Amino acid sequence: AQKVTQAQTEISVVEKEDVTLDCVYETRDTTYYLFWYKQPPSGELVFLIRRNSFDEQNEISGRYSWNFQKSTSSFNFTITASQVVDSAVYFCALSEVYNTDKLIFGTGTRLQVFP
Amino acid sequence: NAGVTQTPKFQVLKTGQSMTLQCAQDMNHNSMYWYRQDPGMGLRLIYYSASEGTTDKGEVPNGYNVSRLNKREFSLRLESAAPSQTSVYFCASSEEPGTVINQPQHFGDGTRLSIL
Numbered sequence: 001a002q003k004v005t006q007a008q009t010e011i012s013v014v015e016k017e018d019v020t021l022d023c024v025y026e027t028r029d030t031t032y033y034l035f036w037y038k039q040p041p042s043g044e045l046v047f048l049i050r051r052n053s054f055d056e057q058n059e060i061s062g063r064y065s066w067n068f069q070k071s072t073s074s075f076n077f078t079i080t081a082s083q084v085v086d087s088a089v090y091f092c093a094l095s096e097v098y099n100t101d102k103l104i105f106g107t108g109t110r111l112q113v114f115p
Numbered sequence: 116n117a118g119v120t121q122t123p124k125f126q127v128l129k130t131g132q133s134m135t136l137q138c139a140q141d142m143n144h145n146s147m148y149w150y151r152q153d154p155g156m157g158l159r160l161i162y163y164s165a166s167e168g169t170t171d172k173g174e175v176p177n178g179y180n181v182s183r184l185n186k187r188e189f190s191l192r193l194e195s196a197a198p199s200q201t202s203v204y205f206c207a208s209s210e211e212p213g214t215v216i217n218q219p220q221h222f223g224d225g226t227r228l229s230i231l
Contacts, residue, residue: 004157035220037222042224043203043224043225044222044223044224044225045158045205045207045222045225046222047220047221047222050220091157091158093158102160102163102173102174103150103158103160105157105158105159106157107155107156107157108157
């Protein structure tokens, strides 16, 4: 069965610190997609990244970077030099190619960045 | 650029009442979805519509019905609301119409629904 685990319920950091949000997934498929979404205090969900299972290359987008390791079934998200505006709940999600309309979400990690 | 629009944003119902949550997207997406978000449980798929005229059950469909009115609109109906349906409801649509693999990437702002 598919499952996404975000073991960190809440993380607090001080501005400018680097922070890594962990995501571990379970799937029987060899082809699948992984996602990260951000949910700021205003409540909307903001798509951050989608990565397919054949692409293990790390991705960097500004202060955000993602580390995908199939060997450990992990898709971790790092924010470099965190800012107060990064405070949000971050969700990791998984979908399998043959069940493409169903996203399995983790329970989320609440990140609080203090000035 | 509105994206995905949900109405209403907030609603309070009494047990047994019915209501319809509306969702519309202006991105010409083929697929649309309804999720619910409960504390500590992430988001769970209720129903989805891969294309106009089709709907399928997701992970937690009981107590809900949906209608894909046209390509833009996908509504979620609670026929007889129960306190267990108190949640935040999100509508989403996929970004790559016409491809084999459609993934929800664009979400509405959510509807906070309380059932008393």
